Amino acid sequence: MIYFVSSFNLLNQPLIFMEKATRQQTRDHNRRLVLRTIFNGGEISRADIARITGLTRPTVSNLVGELLESELVIETGQGPSVGGKRPTLLSIHADGRYLLALDLSGDEFRALLVNLKGEAKFRANLPATETGGEAGLEVIYRLIETVLAETDFPLLGIGVATPGLVDPDNGVILRSVNLGWTDLPLRQLLEARFGYPVYVANDSHMAALAEYTYGDPLDSDNLIVIRVGRGIGAGIILGGHPFYGDGFGAGEIGHVVINPGGDLCSCGNRGCLETTSSIRAILNKARAADRSKSWLAGSEPLTWQRFQAAVAGHDPLATDIAVNAGRYLGVAIAGLVGAFNIRNMILVGRLSDLNGAFLDAVVTETHQRVLPAMAQATNVRFSSLSSHHAADIVMLGCSALILNRELGIA
Ligand SMILES: [Zn+2]
Incomplete structure (x- = not known):
């Protein structure tokens, strides 16, 4: 130099x-x-x-x-x-350093301790509080304390992934509607309390980084991961790096209106993608339907496992609801294909539990809505990560981020 x-x-x-x-x-x-x-x-x-x-x-x-x-x-x-x-x-040296990753996107806050080869060493879960805010922060502290008490090995850093708008450069959660946080300087708080380097990122962005780092090798350095679980978000990898957008909201497709005048969303709008295709939306539709002639009859409360089994068994009502959710998701994905022309579109999250009828609906709708040449070149599929790894995808993404920033690897 x-x-x-x-x-x-x-x-x-x-x-x-x-x-x-x-x-x-x-x-x-x-x-x-x-x-x-x-x-x-x-x-x-x-x-x-x-x-x-x-x-x-x-x-x-x-x-x-x-x-x-x-x-x-x-x-x-x-x-x-x-x-x-x-x-x-x-x-x-696989056990030469450990990395601690947290996933705040589910009904529970989850922590995973991995070594330098990504092998799981210890995990802990705590229920996320309904109130969020200060109480949510206390849950994070307790979770980290629990894991640190279990390890003697030197820790390389802590990574936290959360839904919402996150400024990863400064480690600040700008806005997380679900968790009730605005301008929360999480990196600063955790570094002051625990003394390790801390990285904070958006959950879907980290899922994309994990798929890029640990999934099947791709024919391109670009990738979009669409994650459907409690909410819906996309993570975009451009040239091998997460693309955050000017306001850190790249891939926030969950609150894009896809069904104008549709159901009321938690954000105040009507017909957002999260009201048509999230797990919660699908279960709400099933609960409201006449289930008397369906596999779903009499199942109270109606769980995701039950719904998934009904789709796997080709139950007409459940399949119909799944296909409908898939079509709306396909509309959103077509928008991403048109904007980015990225070949690999990968679905991750609990919606991946559904079978081929759902994926077919997503693919068909996506293909119908973009230029034929682009449709042909686009590959919409489920994650290649094993189901075990798929459950940890957000935390694996956090560990890849720590490895990359602290050691220049992964
Ligand atoms: Zn919304």
């Missing part, structure tokens, strides 16, 4: 400090590069790291020495000889 410094500099610092700062930056950059190469390589020798990164052998050995000392990397054995002595292999 080269800085051009004029005869005076605005920082009013002697030139030598500038040079030192630059050397330090280069060193940090190279250390991240070596760590990322080991992370991606699984098991790799120093020689291969030098070959891949273009750094000299002595530089690599030096940086690997630092990484071994900080316990981010371990020596795992010896690789096959390529003519000389057998090379020592290096890999990420």
